[in-house]
Amino acid sequence: MTTFKVGYLIGSLAKESINRKLATALTRIAPEHLSFTEIPIRDLPLYSYDYDADYPPVARAFKDAIAGVDAVLFVTPEYNRSIPGALKNAIDWASRPYGQNSFTRKPSAVIGTSPGAIGTAVGQQHLRSVLGFCNSPQMNAPEAYIQFTPGLITDQGDVTNASTAEFLRMYMAEFHQFIVRVYTALPRDA
Numbered sequence: 001m002t003t004f005k006v007g008y009l010i011g012s013l014a015k016e017s018i019n020r021k022l023a024t025a026l027t028r029i030a031p032e033h034l035s036f037t038e039i040p041i042r043d044l045p046l047y048s049y050d051y052d053a054d055y056p057p058v059a060r061a062f063k064d065a066i067a068g069v070d071a072v073l074f075v076t077p078e079y080n081r082s083i084p085g086a087l088k089n090a091i092d093w094a095s096r097p098y099g100q101n102s103f104t105r106k107p108s109a110v111i112g113t114s115p116g117a118i119g120t121a122v123g124q125q126h127l128r129s130v131l132g133f134c135n136s137p138q139m140n141a142p143e144a145y146i147q148f149t150p151g152l153i154t155d156q157g158d159v160t161n162a163s164t165a166e167f168l169r170m171y172m173a174e175f176h177q178f179i180v181r182v183y184t185a186l187p188r189d190a
């Protein structure tokens with residue numbers, strides 16, 4: 001069976017990010033036919049179209065990394081009921097210059113965790129809207145709004161609650177199937 005390359009973006013820059021813990025858990029729990037690479041957003045300068053004629057190396061590398069994977073997984077906190085500015089900035093870099101949008105036809109999925117009861121639901125809706133404009137086919141379901149409680153996921157990505165672990169396993173299995181369906185309908189070189 002084909003192995004698909006998944007690049008994952010973590011929306012948080014925080015050292016103790018709970019979304020980083022979630023991302024680690026997802027890469028560990030995922031089906032074996034997905035391989036994972038983090039695509040870091042931390043060092044990107046703020047985007048301006050003044051750079052379009054000549055991207056700085058860090059932004060070029062970021063854009064190339066998005067272009068080089070088969071699918072993208074967004075693991076992000078919700079900031080003020082939206083996505084963190086750093087993540088939006090990263091998406092803007094990859095989406096430009098005009099006509100060279102790296103997200104076009106690139107399957108994606110969105111997930112996030114927060115201590116709040118609705119577990120990033122509003123932020124994820126904003127992200128889905130952005131990705132829709134960027135022409136990324138998105139996994140619609142299952143949705144995953146993970147309420148983080150202390151110790152739910154260790155730094156090493158161990159999920160300590162059995163039903164949460166099972167849900168995350170199912171979520172990643174569905175993401176794998178979604179990627180397979182996208183590329184079955186439309187081969188990568190089409």
Ligand SMILES: Cc1cc2nc3c(=O)[nH]c(=O)nc-3n(C[C@H](O)[C@H](O)[C@H](O)COP(=O)(O)O)c2cc1C
Nearest residue numbers: 012014017018019020077078079080081114115116
């Ligand atoms: C600027 C800021 C805005 C926040 N806004 C929200 C919010 O809208 N909804 C929410 O559930 N949590 C919100 N939080 C709390 C975050 O969910 C919490 O800090 C969480 O740990 C962030 O994820 P991270 O650890 O991966 O960065 C906010 C935190 C910050 C720093």
